[in-house]
Amino acid sequence: MTQETAARRHAPGRGRGLPARLLANPATALSLAFLFLVTLVVFGGEPLAPRDPNHSSLHDILVGPGGDYPLGTDGAGRDVLSRLLVATRISVLAALLALAVALLLGVAGGMLAGYYGGWFDTVSTWLTSLVMSLPAIVVLLAARAVLGPSVWLSMAIFGVILSPVFFRLVYSLVSSVREELYVDAARVSGLGDARILGRHILAVVRAPIIIQAAIVTSTAIAIQSGLEFLGLGDPSVPTWGSMLNEGFANIYRAPMLLLWPAVAIALTSVALAVLANTLRDELEGGARPAGGPQTAEDGPRETAHAPVRHRPEETGTGRELLSVRGLRVGYRTPAGVREVVHGIDLSVDRGEVHGLVGESGSGKTQTAFAVMGLLSRGGRVLAGSAVFEGNDLLAGGEADRARVRGRGIGYVPQEPMSNLDPSFTIGSQLVEPLRVCLGMDRRAARARALGLLERVGIPDPERTFSAYPHQVSGGMAQRVLIAGAVSTEPALLIADEPTTALDVTVQAEVLDLLRDLQQDLDMGVLLVTHNFGVVADLCDRVSVMRSGHIVESGPTREIFRDAEHPYTQSLLDSILDGGSARGPLAPTDRKDVDR
Numbered sequence: 001m002t003q004e005t006a007a008r009r010h011a012p013g014r015g016r017g018l019p020a021r022l023l024a025n026p027a028t029a030l031s032l033a034f035l036f037l038v039t040l041v042v043f044g045g046e047p048l049a050p051r052d053p054n055h056s057s058l059h060d061i062l063v064g065p066g067g068d069y070p071l072g073t074d075g076a077g078r079d080v081l082s083r084l085l086v087a088t089r090i091s092v093l094a095a096l097l098a099l100a101v102a103l104l105l106g107v108a109g110g111m112l113a114g115y116y117g118g119w120f121d122t123v124s125t126w127l128t129s130l131v132m133s134l135p136a137i138v139v140l141l142a143a144r145a146v147l148g149p150s151v152w153l154s155m156a157i158f159g160v161i162l163s164p165v166f167f168r169l170v171y172s173l174v175s176s177v178r179e180e181l182y183v184d185a186a187r188v189s190g191l192g193d194a195r196i197l198g199r200h201i202l203a204v205v206r207a208p209i210i211i212q213a214a215i216v217t218s219t220a221i222a223i224q225s226g227l228e229f230l231g232l233g234d235p236s237v238p239t240w241g242s243m244l245n246e247g248f249a250n251i252y253r254a255p256m257l258l259l260w261p262a263v264a265i266a267l268t269s270v271a272l273a274v275l276a277n278t279l280r281d282e283l284e285g286g287a288r289p290a291g292g293p294q295t296a297e298d299g300p301r302e303t304a305h306a307p308v309r310h311r312p313e314e315t316g317t318g319r320e321l322l323s324v325r326g327l328r329v330g331y332r333t334p335a336g337v338r339e340v341v342h343g344i345d346l347s348v349d350r351g352e353v354h355g356l357v358g359e360s361g362s363g364k365t366q367t368a369f370a371v372m373g374l375l376s377r378g379g380r381v382l383a384g385s386a387v388f389e390g391n392d393l394l395a396g397g398e399a400d401r402a403r404v405r406g407r408g409i410g411y412v413p414q415e416p417m418s419n420l421d422p423s424f425t426i427g428s429q430l431v432e433p434l435r436v437c438l439g440m441d442r443r444a445a446r447a448r449a450l451g452l453l454e455r456v457g458i459p460d461p462e463r464t465f466s467a468y469p470h471q472v473s474g475g476m477a478q479r480v481l482i483a484g485a486v487s488t489e490p491a492l493l494i495a496d497e498p499t500t501a502l503d504v505t506v507q508a509e510v511l512d513l514l515r516d517l518q519q520d521l522d523m524g525v526l527l528v529t530h531n532f533g534v535v536a537d538l539c540d541r542v543s544v545m546r547s548g549h550i551v552e553s554g555p556t557r558e559i560f561r562d563a564e565h566p567y568t569q570s571l572l573d574s575i576l577d578g579g580s581a582r583g584p585l586a587p588t589d590r591k592d593v594d595r
């Protein structure tokens, strides 16, 4: 079975609504059917009870199932079926009461504290910590001693004890969403807080709340049954727990008494757990926005036509360094494997800059990460090879790739600031790889790091060496990362949008630096970018990527002169329409730029 077939098989119900997708899973369908039955009993079961659940008949004590009593009678001569029907109603409604209290306090508190912050945040976080520090069982026992054995009261109190579960969940989600630009945009557009909370924020927290609700309900059922089983409930109110208690008292004489409530509790808890699990997969992992990236089973959106190749016989400088063939990358999702790179070919030669250009989401970064063995969790190479200096990096193990990273292949990331550890000085972050990769002693590594800082145009290398990342500008941080990437003189440098996070003047400086270093060290460079202007500035060859495919590749000049694929033409049009290209750079004082 091919991986794609496997992906299809594991993708039931793709493209259908949530209810259809839930029903497509047999375990979830069974759970839903059982919960539906429980709901029917909760809301319509009591009138069906053949007798009064509390009516005792001294003549019919511990009668076995059958005849007048389909499920038999208990030790007090009460009809077990009638008690089970009423107990189902009471146990489930009491658990739902706990859920309602927990939701009300937790969700409302979490939303308000997360959204408004300030004193509300301080007070509610303090209260939540207080409630969490209380041992639930001790509180419930104390409440029973003071307030009496009411299942409703104990479940309402248990709801308060459970509310921090929702509070923490909602609080952390809302705190992270509050700063999002679209929330600011909603504020700016004049929407009131209530509307923003209801429309933008609730939408984010809805799915986790639904999932948590199923888990909390089953916890409430378990705790309530435990308390009643211990005889702490009201003996006049039939519940699953009190029936368990009764069954346990007669376990040798009528073992079936224990079976009915035990089955009811177990099946309801399992059904809720299965439902929560599937809901989590569907709501948190499986949702795919319309027009979002395709999945393996969707088939490539960009038709699998052979890419337009300009002068395929010409291989850059003729000294092939990296050769990627048929690379396919996919991410595991609950709905199957989602393929994001669909079998691409690419090569980089020693001494050339090869641009990998395309719009956001086209698969450029995943291609680069796959070569370096840095795919995120859930991502894997589905097929293909990446031969670097004669070794297939994808065929070898992680240890082989780790050996090549840093030594044979250097990497310059997109976000300079987030790629430097704020806890260490820049110097120590440069020295460490030199000592580990090249086995240098501390003095030699320090001297080399200082030399590299000077080489990449840092005005005061000593000062920058002892500075922490937050003490330098974005442009300087990127120079530092470039210095680190070339410090081991790698044969191949992979630069992923190295100038995106920088302002325009610094961008030009960094690109010039990359070109200089590439020529000095005779490196091959794979430059990932969405900007054809950068390609024009720097690249010898270019591959144009769209929706996980390479649609056109060839020497940069040729592509600029004679692009054939409509997508390449549209990318070119977008830069050529934008105005004239910049003139040659005037020699600038780098100190001014970076300061």
Ligand SMILES: Nc1ncnc2c1ncn2[C@@H]1O[C@H](COP(=O)(O)OP(=O)(O)OP(=O)(O)O)[C@@H](O)[C@H]1O
Pocket: 293, 331, 340, 358, 359, 360, 361, 362, 363, 364, 365, 366, 367, 376, 377, 378, 379, 497, 530
């Ligand atoms: N961790 C992940 N899990 C699932 N899908 C992912 C993950 N990371 C990336 N993808 C998907 O892979 C596809 C290609 O992403 P990639 O990062 O390679 O795009 P890109 O061309 O580099 O664009 P950008 O410049 O915006 O990063 C996207 O559709 C993205 O949603």
